[in-house]
Amino acid sequence: MVVEGVSKSFGDFRALNNVSLEIKKGEFFSLLGPSGCGKTTLLRIIAGFEHPDFGAVTFDGSDVLPLPPNQRQANTVFQNYALFPHLTVFENVAFSMRIKRVSKSEIEAKVNEYLHLVQLEGHAHKKPNQLSGGQKQRVAIARALINEPRVLLLDEPLSALDAKLRQHMLIELDQIHDKIGITFIYVTHDQQEALSVSDRLAVMNQGDVLQIGTPHEIYESPATDFAARFIGETNLFDATVVKAEKMNQPSLPNMDTGVAEYMVELEIPELGRIQVTTVDEVQPGQTVSFTIRPEKIVITKDRPATKRADINLFQGTVDEPIYSGFQTKFYVKVVNKTLIRVIKQHANYSDEGPDILWKDSVYLSWSANDGYIVEVRR
Ligand SMILES: Nc1ncnc2c1ncn2[C@@H]1O[C@H](COP(=O)(O)OP(=O)(O)OP(=O)(O)O)[C@@H](O)[C@H]1O
Numbered sequence: 607m608v609v610e611g612v613s614k615s616f617g618d619f620r621a622l623n624n625v626s627l628e629i630k631k632g633e634f635f636s637l638l639g640p641s642g643c644g645k646t647t648l649l650r651i652i653a654g655f656e657h658p659d660f661g662a663v664t665f666d667g668s669d670v671l672p673l674p675p676n677q678r679q680a681n682t683v684f685q686n687y688a689l690f691p692h693l694t695v696f697e698n699v700a701f702s703m704r705i706k707r708v709s710k711s712e713i714e715a716k717v718n719e720y721l722h723l724v725q726l727e728g729h730a731h732k733k734p735n736q737l738s739g740g741q742k743q744r745v746a747i748a749r750a751l752i753n754e755p756r757v758l759l760l761d762e763p764l765s766a767l768d769a770k771l772r773q774h775m776l777i778e779l780d781q782i783h784d785k786i787g788i789t790f791i792y793v794t795h796d797q798q799e800a801l802s803v804s805d806r807l808a809v810m811n812q813g814d815v816l817q818i819g820t821p822h823e824i825y826e827s828p829a830t831d832f833a834a835r836f837i838g839e840t841n842l843f844d845a846t847v848v849k850a851e852k853m854n855q856p857s858l859p860n861m862d863t864g865v866a867e868y869m870v871e872l873e874i875p876e877l878g879r880i881q882v883t884t885v886d887e888v889q890p891g892q893t894v895s896f897t898i899r900p901e902k903i904v905i906t907k908d909r910p911a912t913k914r915a916d917i918n919l920f921q922g923t924v925d926e927p928i929y930s931g932f933q934t935k936f937y938v939k940v941v942n943k944t945l946i947r948v949i950k951q952h953a954n955y956s957d958e959g960p961d962i963l964w965k966d967s968v969y970l971s972w973s974a975n976d977g978y979i980v981e982v983r984r
């Protein structure tokens with residue numbers, strides 16, 4: 607499925623700005639972005655409920671823009687389920703087949719097959735108001751899939767569910783996707799959801815697609831400050847390049863980000879000098895943004911023994927520890943009162959555990975390979 611140069615305005619408000627995407631057959635693809643960034647608008651254009659001002663949408667190479675929604679073989683699962691309240695689960699799922707005048711026995715077999723797929727066999731006779739939120743959502747999924755669409759469009763389908771059930775349904779959705787193998791386009795503003803199920807995702811903001819990639823690519827090499835901040839938690843600083851040297855021994859190739867060939871020294875006003883490796887060359891004097899993920903920073907009470915030049919080391923004071931069982935998040939105040947977020951996993955019996963406390967004096971360290979230059983400004 608290809609979306610090419612799609613723009614859409616409502617009055618003088620630009621909801622989508624020259625959006626292009628190529629979604630592979632059978633892919634679980636997510637559109638991720640904050641509220642109002644244009645996700646639903648893009649989904650509605652793909653489904654045929656909305657027409658773009660400019661651009662093209664093709665399925666398997668053929669233009670679908672002239673086709674009405676019911677001829678596009680793209681079915682949508684909405685956030686609010688949109689079930690028929692007076693019909694049973696069975697009849698809700700059977701609805702589109704009844705219209706097509708398919709034989710009774712065929713309908714029965716098909717409906718049962720899809721109720722089985724979404725694990726609702728025992729609920730066929732119930733009305734929607736006798737179902738839980740998760741069950742309603744499964745009916746909506748079965749109802750969309752029974753048409754055997756080429757693409758299943760899911761617009762924040764789990765947002766009405768509580769956190770535990772959302773996790774559970776997400777896994778089920780992933781399993782359904784594996785079983786039937788059609789393309790899923792999944793809209794969400796929840797970065798954890800998007801990272802955990804997608805083959806690839808597009809990060810959107812204010813009508814623009816900022817980056818397309820695998821969850822790993824987007825987490826490890828965000829293309830913009832917005833993506834770095836929006837996906838996961840991070841420490842982000844403006845910096846100036848002081849020195850950039852080609853390394854004799856480039857660091858190990860990373861599947862997504864390539865081989866880091868340059869060792870760069872940055873001046874960060876709030877921190878001082880740090881070392882970071884990069885794939886692309888940068889020039890002294892350039893301003894960049896630098897990020898280091900909280901889980902990549904090692905926090906210790908004792909000064910680390912290593913004195914390697916490529917290890918960045920800071921001394922600081924714990925400003926706020928936030929313990930949550932499997933991990934602790936620390937805000938650590940370092941030079942110039944700059945706060946750095948650090949996440950320490952409590953891994954196993956040899957782990958020191960939550961022994962680092964409020965106001966403790968600590969050392970933070972991370973390797974030059976773990977930092978990342980996000981944007982080069984000039
Ligand atoms: N029919 C419409 N008329 C006017 N403005 C609209 C219309 N539909 C959407 N918009 C505007 O376009 C922008 C994008 O809306 P859209 O529904 O695509 O956002 P979204 O990314 O799905 O957000 P959310 O996560 O809140 O669902 C919003 O600012 C919205 O107000």
Ligand SMILES: [Mg+2]
Binds near residue numbers: 645646647761
């Ligand atoms: Mg929306």
